[in-house]
Amino acid sequence: xFMAHSNGNRNAFGWIQMLLSLLxxxxxxxxxxxxxxxxxxxxDFETASAFPYNSWTNASSNGSxxxxxxxxxxxxxxxxxxxxxxxxxQSAWSNYTYSAKVKTGSTAVRNGIVARYQNSNNYxxxxxxxxxxxxxxxxxxxxxTIQQVSFTANTSTFYELKLEVNGTSLKGYVDxxxxxxxxxxxxxxxxxxxxxxxxxxxxxxxxxxxxxSSDTSAPSAITNLAAGNPTSSSVQLxxxxxxxxxxxxxxxxxxxxxxxxxxxxxxxxxxxxxxxEPAPLVxxxxxxxxxxxxxxxxTYYFAIQTKDEAGNASxxxxxxxxxxxAGTSGxxxxxxxxxxxxxxxxxxxxxxxxxxxxxxxxxxxxGSFSISNKNGTSASPITIKAANRNMAVISGSAYFTVTNSxxxxxxxxxxxxxxxxxxKLTSSSYIxxxxxHFRLTENGSSLxxxxxxxxxxxxxxxxxxxxxxxxDLGNFITFDGSSTQVSQYDVVEYNHFRNIGPRAxxxxxxxRVGWSEISMSDGYITxxxxxxxxxxxxxxxxxxxxxxxxFRYNTIRNSQGVVSSRHGNGNSFYGNFFLGDGTKAxxxxxxxxxxxxxxxxxxxxxxxxxxxxAAIAIDGGxxxxxxxxxxxxxxxxxxxxxxxxxxxxxxxxxxxxxSLAPVDSKIANNVIKGSAGKLINEYKAPVNMLYEGNIxxxxxxxxxxxxxxxxxxxxVDPLLSTVDELQxxxxxxxAINASSGTYTYITDDMDGHVRSGGADTGADEYSTxxxxxxxxxxxxxxxxxx
Numbered sequence: 001x002f003m004a005h006s007n008g009n010r011n012a013f014g015w016i017q018m019l020l021s022l023l024x025x026x027x028x029x030x031x032x033x034x035x036x037x038x039x040x041x042x043x044d045f046e047t048a049s050a051f052p053y054n055s056w057t058n059a060s061s062n063g064s065x066x067x068x069x070x071x072x073x074x075x076x077x078x079x080x081x082x083x084x085x086x087x088x089x090q091s092a093w094s095n096y097t098y099s100a101k102v103k104t105g106s107t108a109v110r111n112g113i114v115a116r117y118q119n120s121n122n123y124x125x126x127x128x129x130x131x132x133x134x135x136x137x138x139x140x141x142x143x144x145t146i147q148q149v150s151f152t153a154n155t156s157t158f159y160e161l162k163l164e165v166n167g168t169s170l171k172g173y174v175d176x177x178x179x180x181x182x183x184x185x186x187x188x189x190x191x192x193x194x195x196x197x198x199x200x201x202x203x204x205x206x207x208x209x210x211x212x213s214s215d216t217s218a219p220s221a222i223t224n225l226a227a228g229n230p231t232s233s234s235v236q237l238x239x240x241x242x243x244x245x246x247x248x249x250x251x252x253x254x255x256x257x258x259x260x261x262x263x264x265x266x267x268x269x270x271x272x273x274x275x276x277e278p279a280p281l282v283x284x285x286x287x288x289x290x291x292x293x294x295x296x297x298x299t300y301y302f303a304i305q306t307k308d309e310a311g312n313a314s315x316x317x318x319x320x321x322x323x324x325x326a327g328t329s330g331x332x333x334x335x336x337x338x339x340x341x342x343x344x345x346x347x348x349x350x351x352x353x354x355x356x357x358x359x360x361x362x363x364x365x366x367g368s369f370s371i372s373n374k375n376g377t378s379a380s381p382i383t384i385k386a387a388n389r390n391m392a393v394i395s396g397s398a399y400f401t402v403t404n405s406x407x408x409x410x411x412x413x414x415x416x417x418x419x420x421x422x423x424k425l426t427s428s429s430y431i432x433x434x435x436x437h438f439r440l441t442e443n444g445s446s447l448x449x450x451x452x453x454x455x456x457x458x459x460x461x462x463x464x465x466x467x468x469x470x471x472d473l474g475n476f477i478t479f480d481g482s483s484t485q486v487s488q489y490d491v492v493e494y495n496h497f498r499n500i501g502p503r504a505x506x507x508x509x510x511x512r513v514g515w516s517e518i519s520m521s522d523g524y525i526t527x528x529x530x531x532x533x534x535x536x537x538x539x540x541x542x543x544x545x546x547x548x549x550x551f552r553y554n555t556i557r558n559s560q561g562v563v564s565s566r567h568g569n570g571n572s573f574y575g576n577f578f579l580g581d582g583t584k585a586x587x588x589x590x591x592x593x594x595x596x597x598x599x600x601x602x603x604x605x606x607x608x609x610x611x612x613x614a615a616i617a618i619d620g621g622x623x624x625x626x627x628x629x630x631x632x633x634x635x636x637x638x639x640x641x642x643x644x645x646x647x648x649x650x651x652x653x654x655x656x657x658x659s660l661a662p663v664d665s666k667i668a669n670n671v672i673k674g675s676a677g678k679l680i681n682e683y684k685a686p687v688n689m690l691y692e693g694n695i696x697x698x699x700x701x702x703x704x705x706x707x708x709x710x711x712x713x714x715x716v717d718p719l720l721s722t723v724d725e726l727q728x729x730x731x732x733x734x735a736i737n738a739s740s741g742t743y744t745y746i747t748d749d750m751d752g753h754v755r756s757g758g759a760d761t762g763a764d765e766y767s768t769x770x771x772x773x774x775x776x777x778x779x780x781x782x783x784x785x786x
Contacts, residue, residue, distance in 0.1 A: 040096060040209040041089055041192070045073045052086060054269070055313070059085040059193060060120060060777075061784035062466075062496070070103070070158075074203040077196040080109065081498070081533045081558050082778040087117050087193035089207060092252055092309055094189040096209035099162035099173075104128055104153050105199025108581070115163040115170075116190035120779035124187060125195045126163045126172040126180070128153040135172045135180040139187065141774055143724045146170065146182035158203060217245035219306040222317035232296040235322045236288055237304075243283030244308045251280035252309040256302070258291055260336070260359060260387050263303035263319040271303070272388060280306065295355050297334040299323045336387075340365045340398065343384075347371055352407070353380035357387050364396030368420070371400065376407030378430070386412030389783060390437045394422065403454075406430045412783075415449075416441050427454030431461070435783045438467045438476070446473035446507060453480035457487035463494050466782045467510075470500040470537065477511045479525060479546075486514040486523040486546040493529045496782035501536035503560060503586075508537030514546030516630040519567030522548035529553050531776040536560040539612055540591075544571055547594075552576065555776040562588035562613055567629065569595040573602060575750050577775040578615070579725070580606035582647065588613030589648075593621060595636040600643060600743070601750045601763045603726060607648040611657065614650040616640060618665060620658035620684055635662035641743050644750075644763040645672045645679075646720065646727050651696075651705070655684030662686045669693040669739040671718050671762030673727075678705025680713070693740030695761050711740065718762065725775060728764045735761035 045051075051065045052058050058065060063084030068076040077084055096115075104111040112127030121141040127134050133151035136143060151174065153159060162173040172180040194202050220242040229236040237256070243249040257263060257271035274291045281287055294300060301321045306314040326333065335346045338359040346356045347369060353376070363369075376382040386392035389412040394400070399420040402408055409432045415422035418441040425431055438449050449467065452460055467476040476497055481487045497510045510532060513525055523546040532554065535541045541561045542551065547568035555577045556563065565571045573590050580587035588609035590599055604615045611617070621634030645651050651672045655661040661684035672679040672694065679696045682705070691712035696704045704715055718735045720727040729735055737758035748754050749765035752772030760766055779785065 039206060040093065041205065041207040043088075043205040045075055045203065048073060051075050056086055056088050059087040059117070060779045061782060062778035063196060068201070070201050070203070072203065074101075074201045075194065077194070077200050077202075080198045082197070084196040084778070085114065085117070085120065085193055087114065087191045088205075089191040090252060090307065090309065091118065091191055092189055093191065093207075093209060095166045096192075096207055097162060097164045098192045098205075098207045099160055100194070100205045101158040101203040102128070102161050103158045103201040104155055105201075106155060107131065107153055109198025109200070110195065111197060111200035112195045113161050113163055114191075114193035114195050115165050116187040117193050118187060118190045122187055123190060123193070124163065124165065124170060124184070126161050127195055128159070128161075129197075133172065133174060133179050135170060135182060137184055137186060140770065142771070146184060147180040149179055151179065158201070160204075217308075218312035219243060219245070219251045219308055219314040220247045221315035222304050222306065225302065225304060225317045225320050227302055227320045227322035230322050230324045232325045233294050234290050234292040235294060235300060235302070235324060236290045237302055237320075238286065238288045239304065239317070241281045241283055241285045241287050242306050242314065247283050250282045251306045253307050254278060254280060255305045255307070256289065256291065257304070258294075258300050258302050260298070260300065260357070262301050262321070263316065265316050268303060268305065268316045270388075294324045295334045295357055296324055297326045298336060298357060339363075340369075343369055347374070347384070350374055350382045352376040352382065355383045355385065357385060358392040358413070359387050360391040362393045362395045364394075364398045364417075366397050368399050368401040368424075369394075370403070371405050371408055372403045374405045374408060378407060381407040381409050381430075381432075383409040383411065385409065388412075389435055390414040399423065402426070402428045402431055404428060408432070409434065411435055413437070415439065418443050419445070419447075421448050421451045423450050425452045425454070425457065425460060427456050429456065429458045429460065433460075433462050433465065435464045436466075437783055438465060439469055442470070442472045444472060448474045448478040450477045451480070452478070452487050452490065455482035455485070457481055458489050460487070460490045462490070462492045464781070464783060464785055465495045467495065468498045470508075471502070473504060473507045475509050475512045476500065479511075479513045479523065480515060481518055481521070484518060485521045486518050486525075488522070488524050490523075490525045492525070492527045494781045494785055495530045496533075496778060497530065497535055498533040499535075501534070501560070503536055504538055506538065509540050509543040510535045510537070511542045513542070513544045513549055514568060516545060516567055519545045519547075519629055521546055522568075522570070524548050526550045526552070527554065529776065529781065530555075531778065531781045532556045532559050534558060536586075540564040540566060544568060547571065553773055555579065558584055558587060560584070560586035560588070560609075560613070562591040562609070562617065564590070565592040565594060565597050567594065567633065570597065572598045574598070574600045575773065576602045577726075577750070578602065578604045578607060579775060580608060580648075582606040582608065584608060586613050589615040589617075591617035591619055592635060592638060593619060594633045596638075597635075598639045598641070598745065600639070600641040600746055601748075602643045603750050603763045604643065604648055605646045605727065607650070610650045610653070614653040614656070615645050615648040616643065616652045617656060618652070618654050618662050618686075620655040620662070621660040622658040624660060632658050634660040636664055638662060638665040639668070639743070640670065641666065641668045642739065642746055642749075642759070642761070642763055643670045644727070645670065645674070647674060650677060651679035651681065654680070654682045654686050654689075656681075662689065664688050666690040666692075666741075667694060668741050668743065669759070669761045671695045671697075671720075671735055673697045673699070673718060673720065674702045675700030676702050678703055680705040682706055693738065693761060695735055695738070726764075729760060729762065729766040731766070733760075733766065736766050
């Protein structure tokens, strides 16, 4: 039976109702004084027409980034086979939660998001890859996994990936579910970004951090920027520091830009960024900063943008100009040009010490920009450079020829020309071609993109260039010479070669060093620290057809064919990384013919080729010590020492093709591990072959392949462990101090560690010290690499 409450009970019941109502209101309408983490940054790309844009940066300086419509606008990345990074935010951001929608184009590639990005060698990243979700770190250039769990991504689905970085705690989420986590103290702050190893899409970026949610006030624009005190290579800027909010407090960072044209809001991001920008001082303080690295006798324009810790950016400052002083070295001068006719005139008038600065734009003509009988000096070269890297485009039928000249620098151009080599050097020396982008417009004809030939060609340098997308016959780089002598003492280094193909039967090597008719001459040419990716054009990725050349410290990723000593004697191949995905057909290593070659300290993994495309092919010959120069000369006295071969379809193949087996050669101190076939395969019995100190570890259906004593080939597990992307010796490996024989030219290992005591077997010398050489990626080489 229902009973009425007394007045006292009714009053108490009323107070309870009021309290409950008040709590509900507080839940629905939080106090304005309560502080929540702010949205430091967000982007849905709906206003973008290209990428990178606004404050986004292509941090790896590679990849094919664009804006696409995928439901809504999104960022797309379509290049493959490399690490591609795009970043945003502030290097001072410390504790934050970063999320983005990510869709991967293939489960076989690594795509995801980056947090606490400091530079290309230091960041955390959360990625989807090959049926897994991985929380990784890259610190001091070394990559390792913090935690990995099973996760299969659907290639038609956007997943929300989220990285929470708070102190030393890292947590990774997929669609709001905590999947991976760990503790890591290496990196305390840094930007956010996208990570792509192949086709991918990104959308709906959000960064929540510890800044007050009310901080939407940008710093004030600098209005009193001034420029003065010019030298031949620098200008001093001065201004009054703005604040964090308007003119109050202390801002977080400056972005100082300079250009050959007045700087406005619309072109600020395309101007050159100064190095080593200062930190802002407290509002109202006078600041100065010297912009260095400028050309002499050149008028520059300067502007500054200021940002706070929440990412709010000021308007661009007033733009000021100053003219650098005249140069004093070698009587040189600087000439600014903006038309093809002006460039021709400047070249004709150039002398030692002249710097020709080519403004942004397209330069075309019928014929070459001819540099003939022009000679700089070592201290005062003649420099022809783009004002802004890759913004001066050599197009149409235009190209450069350099004839009977020395000490010339060609820097920062983009070549899209057609029908002629981009640069043709004839009988010239000490010519440097640096930080150029070669992507010629093809017309179906065979063409050598960069050609070096002629009598007395020597000491030329090709460095920090990008060569890409070659699909007609011909080479990226061709070294010829006179009728009897190949060019000598040239250096090719820190270049990026990618996407040449499809496979041809001949004449499509990425690089050719010499040719048959001059193959008995010695080149002393060094190819080092270059990256080859998707170089599938020829059975020989690099074809060496001369003697005494060096191929070292290069990285070859997923490229069909081999690096070949096709003709010539006494070539050396060492410290290279040959890396394949284990599935793409025809991925090879090194193949040799001729006499006195050395192959050592190389690493081979995931290669699928055999025969001509074997991991290491000491091939047979069809002529002996004399015969046609375009024949396959019998191998004599090759030394194959201290290499590591892991999980390849083939190991070392001997005499697979032609009739004459190798003679007087050595296979020593190699580590070979595989699960199929013969790890050492003598197709023809070699003559007087020395085997010593090798370790072969067959698994699965594999076999050692030869009958050998334990001193020749030990069948034992080398106990390798994965470090970054390589398999190296672990502390208890039987390969440690196990090398045999004396090979005095082996003084270090593939990492740059000194070989000490009894050298270890294989390419790796066990050490806990920091490595100085690692497999190269797109950030290590090319036009924007250090």
